[in-house]
Amino acid sequence: MLKFTKRTAKKAGTAPGTLVHVGEKKTDQIHITVTDYDIDHVVEESIVAVEESFRSKETATKTWINIDGIHDVDMIRKIGHQFTIHPLILEDIVNSGQRPKAEEFDNYVYFVFKMLYYDEAQQEIRSEQISLILGALFLFSFQEMKGDVFDVVRERIRQGKGRIRKAGCDYLAYALIDAVVDHYFLILEKLGEKIEGIEEALLDEPRPDTVQQIHEMKRELIYMRKQIWPFREMINNIQKGEYNLVEDATMIFFKDVYDHCIQVIDTIESYRDVLSGMLDLYLSTISNRMNEVMKVLTIIATIFIPLSFLAGVYGMNFEFMPELHWKWGYFVLWATMFGIIIAMLTYFKRKKWL
Amino acid sequence: MLKFTKRTAKKAGTAPGTLVHVGEKKTDQIHITVTDYDIDHVVEESIVAVEESFRSKETATKTWINIDGIHDVDMIRKIGHQFTIHPLILEDIVNSGQRPKAEEFDNYVYFVFKMLYYDEAQQEIRSEQISLILGALFLFSFQEMKGDVFDVVRERIRQGKGRIRKAGCDYLAYALIDAVVDHYFLILEKLGEKIEGIEEALLDEPRPDTVQQIHEMKRELIYMRKQIWPFREMINNIQKGEYNLVEDATMIFFKDVYDHCIQVIDTIESYRDVLSGMLDLYLSTISNRMNEVMKVLTIIATIFIPLSFLAGVYGMNFEFMPELHWKWGYFVLWATMFGIIIAMLTYFKRKKWL
């Protein structure tokens, strides 16, 4: 449950703009990679001190600085100082419980959103906060830990395929966001498969833990929607052209991402509807089974209880019980009993219980 | 479940504008038919290489190029090159998991939406993606496979009935979209019949698989709404006059299609409401049956268990049991038993269990 509220007590009450890392520390070592590129060349390097990347501020080439690990508040403060980033933004970068949003300032736009991945071991969706600071010629990207979701973009820059080297940093921001959204589809597929598995189990042989699985799946979808809904708003604002740093030519690409976001949300809603339907199906299956169990009991009891009563009657020890002395009494009783059985079965047949 | 998310893993991470066919390959052979027409003449031909259709670009007649099969990315690329279509649009054409939408460019408008048909064998709704590229004097239509839904339009062009030969390509686009929407009504009718069938079965003799059928029907409606809801938005944008290539005179026809779309959505919502009601009905029927079963059991058990007890008592072998030696003991017991039976029945009658 706690993943729904990441902001923790240690943060409450501090002055706004105070840099305190909030969230789980997901990596020990901070990795900084600087990719400096324009249409003709690419230089990639791994650096240790973030200051090394600041000289790129003067060059006319585009620079992408990717930082894995957000717990080093000193480093963040240095970047903030160098690029005159608003203290509240710096605070947001190091606090991993942000709601996805975009905020524009004079010289940069800040984007924060969630990378989602499916943790197979825990069987749940986990999120990693990604912050982007988009300037005219630079783009900072902050991840909570080293991941491979941006590798496809890095590869495209290296190979110079498509428009990525030609276009500006806004296009690079788009490419990174697009990679994240593409990843959402992978999660949806994973969830879709799981839902299908649960559904098959449900139709085949519903077990008590099926409901629990449905419940957990619903919770994962609630969580996912909670992350993606504001993200959609953010992309919508971009594609409506609210931010000057995003060029017109890039807008159509953000529109494309926006369509994908809507598709993700549509699918989440459809999944939730389907899961609700499955719960109804489960409950009615349980009711049906109960009905079946009860019918068996009722049929058996209703047939044999009267017969046992008859047997009991002729097991009594009254001195004067004329039937006991009839020659065919025993056989007449059996005949009567069979008559009762047949009458009962006919009755149940007519009630459609058999 | 997987039909809710068609975008597949092989697509994630590629550069935007990369042409990769996504989706099931529904036809082997690509069919291209070119219909060149104006108010006075019609020429229809089947061609093999898409280049043959490009000369129509120069003529002043209207040209409809219909392509069945979207997996030949080379062909799509050639068309894109010839008519300067944006790469993202080409990507959308070959990726069958698009959300319905319209996008306008300088010289053309792109529409993508879903043709739905009901697969009797699998008992489910299937979708086929249809893309239209509407230019001033040409219209490309892309289908995933050869279908007959556009035949009525083709026939009307041949016969020159109505305004189709007089009006521009925007009217042709309207005619194709209208044919698709008309098809939605056929599906609604089919679903309506099935729902009615389920409802009759429900009132007549509810069986466990009735709920399953309701569940499947609901899922089909969720799927259908997911496809048609954005389609409605698309038509709405057209009829509000957002696209210059759609002439004012054609707008009223799109308004008509829009009304039909709303009607389809209204009906889907009504069906969903009705199905929810049917589920309630089913559950309460099950409860009622259980009640009835339990009543039978309770009546039988409540009558005979005390009687059996009495019979048991007089089957005991105590040496000193005075009743056993009374002359009329046996008959007095029977009278007592009948008294108990009558008392019980009266009680049940008063409780309205009988």
Add this chain to the structure above:
Amino acid sequence: MLKFTKRTAKKAGTAPGTLVHVGEKKTDQIHITVTDYDIDHVVEESIVAVEESFRSKETATKTWINIDGIHDVDMIRKIGHQFTIHPLILEDIVNSGQRPKAEEFDNYVYFVFKMLYYDEAQQEIRSEQISLILGALFLFSFQEMKGDVFDVVRERIRQGKGRIRKAGCDYLAYALIDAVVDHYFLILEKLGEKIEGIEEALLDEPRPDTVQQIHEMKRELIYMRKQIWPFREMINNIQKGEYNLVEDATMIFFKDVYDHCIQVIDTIESYRDVLSGMLDLYLSTISNRMNEVMKVLTIIATIFIPLSFLAGVYGMNFEFMPELHWKWGYFVLWATMFGIIIAMLTYFKRKKWL
């Protein structure tokens, strides 16, 4: 269910503007009545051929042409030709599956909506499509069959009471629409009474078919809302002054109708809420009854099963069973049994089952 989708297969695929009567043919004979009136005079006549009404086009008096029966497409076509009505409108008039809407053209406004009436025999709401074509000095009204809902308006014209003879055709259109909305209230009253009846039955003696009645009532309300919701939109557009042919002085009357429409919708929603509550009430009543049934069974079984066991024990034929030979054995046993009964009853009392 099929009343939710009236558009039928025979219509799909024809060219737009093709006149094909869709829907049940509700009357054999077409009745045309022409009412020509102004402030000073009224002339009413029944005519056979619609052409006879066309000369009124030249007069300066207001003319109301009411046509009962919409299956004669030739007649509709003639009217369309004479008054230059758009083919799509003509198509809508003869197709009884329209969604309520208004559409404005240069010289007329088209309104289509549903008259609802309650079919006592079938116990369901039925609808009849009403189309109005409002011109400056004429008003066409098309009904599917001869009805009496417009009689009150006709009578007011005859008697010249109120403003109806003074005001223009827009006021006449208002009067007809108002008559239809007034009729909705009659249906609501009817449904309200039925809901009250179901509720009383529910509290008094819930029977399995009570749920079915609730279900049917809900479906009728879904159907009714589906018809009235778009009708409300239509009236709203009128009262906001979107149509030039409706004069300012008439607007306040449409505002009044609009208020009534909202009231109808409010009441439908309230009814639906109340019905949902009744379903909950029913289900909990069923559960309660089941509980009661089970309690009776449990009490009887729990008391007598141990007693029967005891009786069984002393009915055994072991050679050496000392109790059997005790003088007071039999009476001690009875005392024990009564003790058990009293203990059990006390237990049930404490559990509040008795």
Add this chain to the structure above:
Amino acid sequence: MLKFTKRTAKKAGTAPGTLVHVGEKKTDQIHITVTDYDIDHVVEESIVAVEESFRSKETATKTWINIDGIHDVDMIRKIGHQFTIHPLILEDIVNSGQRPKAEEFDNYVYFVFKMLYYDEAQQEIRSEQISLILGALFLFSFQEMKGDVFDVVRERIRQGKGRIRKAGCDYLAYALIDAVVDHYFLILEKLGEKIEGIEEALLDEPRPDTVQQIHEMKRELIYMRKQIWPFREMINNIQKGEYNLVEDATMIFFKDVYDHCIQVIDTIESYRDVLSGMLDLYLSTISNRMNEVMKVLTIIATIFIPLSFLAGVYGMNFEFMPELHWKWGYFVLWATMFGIIIAMLTYFKRKKWL
């Protein structure tokens, strides 16, 4: 149920503006009180004929004419004639089934809304329609019957406390509306107490009629919301400054009323949510009890049925049954039986049924 639709059949079909009293006649005698006041003086009088109040039209003082009883259509017509009130407004005044609304005319604004009070005897909310006609120097208020809700306002005028004598008639209208809204809070408190009572009963000892009480409470809330929701809209329009006769200085007071209205609606919604939760709680309590009942039955039956069987076996009369002749047979059997009992109890213990 019928209180949801007050418009009755006798009204349908009459011409608009026809004055027909609709609704229950709640008072026999019509009371008219005229309060003529300005900052310096107050004159209160009870009059019989409404004409006596018309001379106040000429004076420069503010006049409040309060009329208890709306069934005297002649009187209403006279007022309408004297103050040139639109016939539709007069019709609304005498028809007690209005939806709350405000309507502005050149020389007056018409407000209609509902006074709600809780009928302890019938245990339900009842409504009384209140109409206000606000002119520059006069205010008509129409109530269905004599009530005391306006007494506090009358007293404030008499005492000249606060701004009521200084401010115009719009402030008087505010004061009356405020008195009505204050009354809503009293009803909410009453309902809140009842809900709390039901909840306590629910947790303490749920009885079948608890659900019925929840159901009735829900229906009252549906009814209350239906009355207050449009009222809120009306107040909102006032506080947004849509009506010229309401002065700017009075607007902040209407804003205050508006806030109270929102609070009333918020509380209604919260109550409904709480009641829904209570229903869930009830149903699960019933299920739990059923479970408990079934467990008792199952435990008793499962223990004694096998024992009875054993006793039955040794009650058989076969000639050759060796156990019967064993010396310790009887005691061995008892030991076996105790063994079975202990085994069963252990099993139930492990299943956590005990």
Add this chain to the structure above:
Amino acid sequence: MLKFTKRTAKKAGTAPGTLVHVGEKKTDQIHITVTDYDIDHVVEESIVAVEESFRSKETATKTWINIDGIHDVDMIRKIGHQFTIHPLILEDIVNSGQRPKAEEFDNYVYFVFKMLYYDEAQQEIRSEQISLILGALFLFSFQEMKGDVFDVVRERIRQGKGRIRKAGCDYLAYALIDAVVDHYFLILEKLGEKIEGIEEALLDEPRPDTVQQIHEMKRELIYMRKQIWPFREMINNIQKGEYNLVEDATMIFFKDVYDHCIQVIDTIESYRDVLSGMLDLYLSTISNRMNEVMKVLTIIATIFIPLSFLAGVYGMNFEFMPELHWKWGYFVLWATMFGIIIAMLTYFKRKKWL
């Protein structure tokens, strides 16, 4: 339930602007602390009579007057007189049942909202009303009782850290509001932990009171949302720049608070969804258990009832029962019985009841 409607009967009917303390009196002694500060100095003092703080009106420094306790209406009236506060605002300050809102006047803005805290003893959320009156150089804050939530702000003023001493009173208002919102997160965390606890109990061993806990938790969330939803609106209005007294530089901080508010609401909604899911889980668990109980009963009864019947038959005392005299009769019967047992078990196995 009564905490949902705090306005009480004693208030209804008084003139607007009448100062009557409404709500529980939460503190006996009123504490007033005055903090006078600018960038260079801070003076904090505790005063007894509110008049002592009025001289600060003349100084150019910023003054924060914090008042704990709102029941001294005389004091409030004095402040109102000195700072020309509108009587309705004074009324709102002393009435603790306000809906959160902001209201702007010429020389000040009034904010009212709720501080929430979790009462561990009663296990419920309680609220305290906080009013702020923001002027150009002064800020009044009214709390219902002495609390520690503002201490962090006071400390920051003392230490002069961050921008608080530099910025104006609007920033101080922000800092107080931010402290309150930070506190909301603490409550969410607390609730999150409790929900997690309930969920674990649910999966481990569902008990009847689990549902009651879910119900209570839901009610707390309804209450919390009711308080925070209008608060969000209030903050939204501030961050959109509706109030002149809030400077542009402070706006971004309010935007930050607004984001947090949205996050709180998102989390509340997610919690509610999760709790609904838990209720479903609980109900299905109960159904499952019932099923299991019934199966045990049915299996035992179905096996032993026929066997008992057989035993009963051979316990009968008919003179002529040939089986009784067979030598192996007894053993044949046992064999038959074991056959029946095995057949039954096989049947249950096949039914998957075992």
